[in-house]
Amino acid sequence: xxxxxxxxxxxxxxxxxxxxxxxxxxxxxxxxxxxxxxxxxxxxxxxxxxxxxxxxxxxxxxxxxxxxxxxxxxxxxxxxxxxxxxxxxxxxxxxxxxxxxxxxxxxxxxxxxxxxxxxxxxxxxxxxxxxxxxxxxxx
Amino acid sequence: xxxxxxxxxxxxxxxxxxxxxxxxxxxxxxxxxxxxxxxxxxxxxxxxxxxxxxxxxxxxxxxxxxxxxxxxxxxxxxxxxxxxxxxxxxxxxxxxxxxxxxxxxxxxxxxxxxxxxxxxxxxxxxxxxxxxxxxxxxx
Numbered sequence: 001x002x003x004x005x006x007x008x009x010x011x012x013x014x015x016x017x018x019x020x021x022x023x024x025x026x027x028x029x030x031x032x033x034x035x036x037x038x039x040x041x042x043x044x045x046x047x048x049x050x051x052x053x054x055x056x057x058x059x060x061x062x063x064x065x066x067x068x069x070x071x072x073x074x075x076x077x078x079x080x081x082x083x084x085x086x087x088x089x090x091x092x093x094x095x096x097x098x099x100x101x102x103x104x105x106x107x108x109x110x111x112x113x114x115x116x117x118x119x120x121x122x123x124x125x126x127x128x129x130x131x132x133x134x135x136x137x138x139x
Numbered sequence: 140x141x142x143x144x145x146x147x148x149x150x151x152x153x154x155x156x157x158x159x160x161x162x163x164x165x166x167x168x169x170x171x172x173x174x175x176x177x178x179x180x181x182x183x184x185x186x187x188x189x190x191x192x193x194x195x196x197x198x199x200x201x202x203x204x205x206x207x208x209x210x211x212x213x214x215x216x217x218x219x220x221x222x223x224x225x226x227x228x229x230x231x232x233x234x235x236x237x238x239x240x241x242x243x244x245x246x247x248x249x250x251x252x253x254x255x256x257x258x259x260x261x262x263x264x265x266x267x268x269x270x271x272x273x274x275x276x277x278x
Contacts, residue, residue, distance in 0.1 A: 005142055007181055007275040009246055010210035045244040049209035049216070086221070097214060098221045099207040103243050127209040129246040131181055131275065 001040065001135040013048070013126040019115040024065060024079055026112040027126070035109040036072055037132055046102045046130035048111060053123040056093035060117030062124070063087055064100060069108040076110055083112065090117070105133070140179065140274040152187070152265040158254040163204060163218060165251040166265070174248040175211055176271055185241045185269030187250060191227050192234040192262040199256030201227040201263065203239055208247040215249055222251065229256070244272075 014032045019025040027034045037043050052062045064086040067077035077083055086100050102109060113124040153171045158164040166173045176182055191201040203225040206216035216222055225239050241248065252263040 005272065005275045007176075007179060007246070007277050009178075009277075010213075011278075047207050047209065047243075047245060049207060049214065051214070089220075095217075096220055097217045099209070099216050101243055129207075129209045129211075131244060131272075134276070 003136065004134040006132050006134055008131055009129045011128050013111050013128060014124060016123060016125050018121045018123055019113050020121055021115055021117055021119050024112050024114040026079070026110055028073070028076065028110045034073060034111070035128070037107045039138055040136045041132050041134050042105045042107055042136060043109070043130060043132045044105050046128050048100045048102065048126055048128045049097065050088070050100065050113070051095055051097045051125045052088050052113070053095040054090050054092050055117070055120035055122065058090050058092050058117045058120045058122065060115065061087050061090050062122055063114035063116060065112035065114060066102065067110045067112070068106060069110070072108055079112065142275065143273045145271050145273055147270055148268050150267050152250050152267060153263060155262060155264050157260045157262050158252050159260055160254060161257050163251045163253040165249055167212070167215065167249045173212060174267070176246045178277055179275045180271045180273050181244050181246055181275060182248070182269060182271045183244045185267050187239045187241070187265055187267045188236065189227070189239065189252070190234055190236045190264045191252065193229050193231050194256070194259035194261065195232040197229050197231050197256045197259045197261065199254060200229045201261055202253035202255060203227065204251035204253060205241070206249045206251070207245065211247055
């Protein structure tokens with residue numbers, strides 16, 4: 001099979017999820033879709049775009065987390081241990097949209113959102129653009 | 140369709156735009172052209188070259204901003220939240236030219252110039268060199 005490249009655009013990781021106060025919600029939990037390349041594929045230079053909507057009375061930031069897996073999701077990194085990616089400073093009552101580059105090639109990526117507010121739920125969504133190489137040989 | 144590479148040279152993002160005092164002007168505003176790859180394309184190895192002309196009485200710097208979109212521009216990152224790229228230190232009455240490299244593949248890039256001067260307009264332009272991969276598959 002020839003090596004190819006597939007363009008990925010507006011691919012949804014989380015459509016619209018709530019994160020409870022002082023909790024982390026992952027794409028691998030109910031409702032999301034992790035980035036999990038097929039057997040002969042690998043992702044390449046993906047840019048995540050995350051949208052976070054803060055409660056009007058929120059005072060806690062949102063934290064973007066990323067974790068990988070060396071076995072396509074069977075064993076994921078431990079949540080909140082070296083999974084920090086970016087802080088999205090609280091902007092009460094507003095929706096903030098930020099991008100985060102995942103440089104290079106990878107096989108698996110789980111995306112999480114932590115709500116640092118002690119009282120209020122936040123809403124988030126995530127999609128990405130990028131590419132994946134296809135038609136790779138396997139061993 | 141075979142994968143190809145297209146060379147891009149002296150491609151204009153902004154020809155000559157004014158930025159009002161204490162504001163940001165984006166390529167996606169009137170007069171500019173964002174970098175927005177076609178359905179089967181993706182940019183790679185792009186270097187922006189920005190020219191900033193400061194007023195004779197200017198005391199505020201120019202700030203280069205870049206922002207992405209995971210859906211070809213429908214949803215852009217929130218202005219001034221994680222969009223900072225580079226500071227161009229003020230030199231009154233002088234045109235300063237700097238380059239900024241985007242070291243990864245991307246589908247969409249909007250370029251903005253912030254004028255930190257509280258009183259005087261600045262003038263900027265931007266072009267780029269790089270390449271894009273073409274003939275990618277889509278899903």
